[in-house]
Amino acid sequence: MNRSTYKGQCFCGSVKFEVSGGPEGMGYCHCESCRSWSAAPVNGFTLWNPDSLTITEGAEHVGEYHKTENSHRKFCTRCGGHLMTDHPGMGLVDIFSAMLPDLDFEPGLHVHYGEKVLSIPDGLPKFADLPGDFGGSDQQLPE
Template structure:
């Protein structure tokens, strides 16, 4: 059964015909601003498994650094996915429908988290990005 997701207003819908993996929350200042939240929660996906089902023409893109970007709904502003060199490489967990059967495995860039945020004890957290061998 494919994993599906959509924006807040429902104008844009997608499906993932494979698995999503490596779910994490990023607490860096850039993600806080991009997602208007204390962190971004997302999971990686194979670009070949990702399909826009409806509303692709309503997407707005923003390249935050060379090769890396985000795609948003131009109507409601929902951040739907992250891109790498123009292809979808990650999806936001908040826009998923149903139970994607994945949990956030770790938190990254907690060293630059907002001063008002409290990271729960016992979660796997890294001051910056995760170690390459993790």
Template sequence: MLTGSCLCGTVAYEAEAPLERIVHCHCRTCRKTHGAAFSSVTAVPRASFRWVKGESLLAAIESSPGKFRRFCSKCGSHVMAERTAQPVVLLRLGCLDTPIGERPEVHIWRSDAAPWYDPKRQAPEKPEGL
């Protein structure tokens, strides 16, 4: 079971599905939507996904024809995306509450990536803050 929620906790979902494949998307739209170098996502079957609370507080933007990015209207967290005719929905892993041990399988849309981020380049790590 996968569970997730927004930053303020108003919106929550669950999906009775395993986490099968983590993807980092570097397209311009994902970068703009999340204010980051990329967005981490996984697809789950639409039939296994359901809103647990806050569905009426969701807002959405149609970022490309037929693709809706759903976010909490109170805190702005982007929690999922969907193409309504597709059999899967995309969960935004930054909002996932279920602990996972899996690692990303692929970076996509590297042709559209932020020029200041290269996933092959190692950077120092710090446990907290600057």
């Protein structure tokens, strides 16, 4: 993975941020919550150490919604644009792959594939929920 600084912003540009270093992991999430939040059949995620993230502009416009204690979703209060999701139990922040246009997105797995609405036969591991290291069953599903 390339190690650098990547910049992102909300839809209207009121909130700007940067993340430094390299992601802890990248992949696709198929859970109902991510699909509903992103309005898409699958969500590309990049997981980062929270210390590598800096809001560089517009921190006062960052709103937060907790559907569950596992996912604290952040958005711009001006345009509603999605920014990232804190995962306190994992100690990681998910910066949606689309928010980092200069990052080479190199997914390594699919999570919550048991909830999929779109099959993606790409040869990557497909976990029914999450890998065991992240509190899941570690069960993998066929493509």
